[in-house]
Amino acid sequence: MGATMKLGRRTALKAGVGAGAAAVIGAPSMVGAQAPMKLDLATVWPDGNFHTKNAKLFAAEVAKATNGQVVITVHSGGSLGYKGPEQLNAVRDGLVPMADILNIQQVGEAPLLGIEGVPFLVANPEELKVLQKYARPEFDKIATKFNQTILYTVPWPTQYLHTKTKSDTLDGLKGLKIRVPDRQAGDMVNSLGMAAVQIPWGETVPALASGAVVGVTTSSVSGVDGKFWEFLKYFYKTNHVWSSQIVTINNDTWKKISPANQKIIKDLAAKLEPEFWKVSVEADAISSKRLTEGGMEMIIVPEPMLKEMRAKTVGLEKAFVDRAGPVAAEIIAKYKKDLGRS
Numbered sequence: 001m002g003a004t005m006k007l008g009r010r011t012a013l014k015a016g017v018g019a020g021a022a023a024v025i026g027a028p029s030m031v032g033a034q035a036p037m038k039l040d041l042a043t044v045w046p047d048g049n050f051h052t053k054n055a056k057l058f059a060a061e062v063a064k065a066t067n068g069q070v071v072i073t074v075h076s077g078g079s080l081g082y083k084g085p086e087q088l089n090a091v092r093d094g095l096v097p098m099a100d101i102l103n104i105q106q107v108g109e110a111p112l113l114g115i116e117g118v119p120f121l122v123a124n125p126e127e128l129k130v131l132q133k134y135a136r137p138e139f140d141k142i143a144t145k146f147n148q149t150i151l152y153t154v155p156w157p158t159q160y161l162h163t164k165t166k167s168d169t170l171d172g173l174k175g176l177k178i179r180v181p182d183r184q185a186g187d188m189v190n191s192l193g194m195a196a197v198q199i200p201w202g203e204t205v206p207a208l209a210s211g212a213v214v215g216v217t218t219s220s221v222s223g224v225d226g227k228f229w230e231f232l233k234y235f236y237k238t239n240h241v242w243s244s245q246i247v248t249i250n251n252d253t254w255k256k257i258s259p260a261n262q263k264i265i266k267d268l269a270a271k272l273e274p275e276f277w278k279v280s281v282e283a284d285a286i287s288s289k290r291l292t293e294g295g296m297e298m299i300i301v302p303e304p305m306l307k308e309m310r311a312k313t314v315g316l317e318k319a320f321v322d323r324a325g326p327v328a329a330e331i332i333a334k335y336k337k338d339l340g341r342s
Helices: 048-065 084-094 113-119 124-143 183-191 203-209 220-225 259-293 303-313 315-324 328-338
Strands: 037-042 070-075 098-103 148-154 159-165 178-179 195-198 215-217 234-236 244-252 297-299
Touching: 037 048, 048 070, 048 113, 048 148, 048 220, 048 244, 048 259, 084 098, 084 148, 113 124, 113 183, 113 297, 124 244, 124 259, 124 328, 148 159, 148 234, 148 259, 159 220, 178 183, 183 215, 183 303, 183 315, 203 215, 203 220, 215 220, 220 259, 297 315, 315 328
Parallel strands: 037 070, 037 098, 178 195, 178 215, 234 297
Antiparallel strands: 098 244, 148 244, 159 215, 159 234
16 A cells, blocks of 8 residues: 555546547547547555556556547555555545445445455455455445445455464454554454554554554555565464445546446456456465565464454354444355355
């Protein structure tokens, strides 16, 4: 995850009107030259992060397929001034036409977007695909409510607990101040006996440097982004929660794009999304190796400790459903049935 820079003020970004385009990918339109529609896409992740690389590849493919009629510029590292939890509303209000949004950070506005963050609900990317099969239609409804359209989603790799402390029991981690990205993760960390501190990504590394926190729950990829080896010694393969990035576009902007170019963009998103998922899996292995090369040690959590973690967090699923409503219960029930769980 990358540093976020706070701007003094925010200005609405203007988008031009797009020209017609070809109806299929790879067949650029021969319509007469018109001014391209230029769109800014906000992300808090740095240039080296795989989500940012995905977004830039998507932008390049859109420009190519629309014959330069739709040009997306990816602004990394929070350079447009929007922190992660602010992005859903920023796109809704047209302050930025596009954003790469972390779903679990939007639960204050749309609790259902936190479904992937229910502790130990999902065990691996294949199970996450099953969950998204039932959750994605509801995510689309939420996006519409917030005046935007989802183009594609890509998961983060599984989450780890990164700390200075080595222990094979939860008691050994008791009271540690741990940075979390959202309320739900905070509830989990507190349930395990640690002390959750909710901090945006851009403030995480300074918090580690100052000692305000002594651990972080996040992916191996984010651990590399933050050079955690400079502050921490261990990362526990807890595999406790999942989350995804959702790339959206403001609907007022979307309507200004020609139907032909809309189809091109949606077709591209559908084509690239599975490839981006593969990149996510690969990024976990690469980043875990980089953390160990930096001097950190991966801890395979002992089964008794994992069993205790699951037991202490089992009530958080019901708490989530109470916040997110009946539709959350329906999604989880269908997901578990699909996997053959009770």
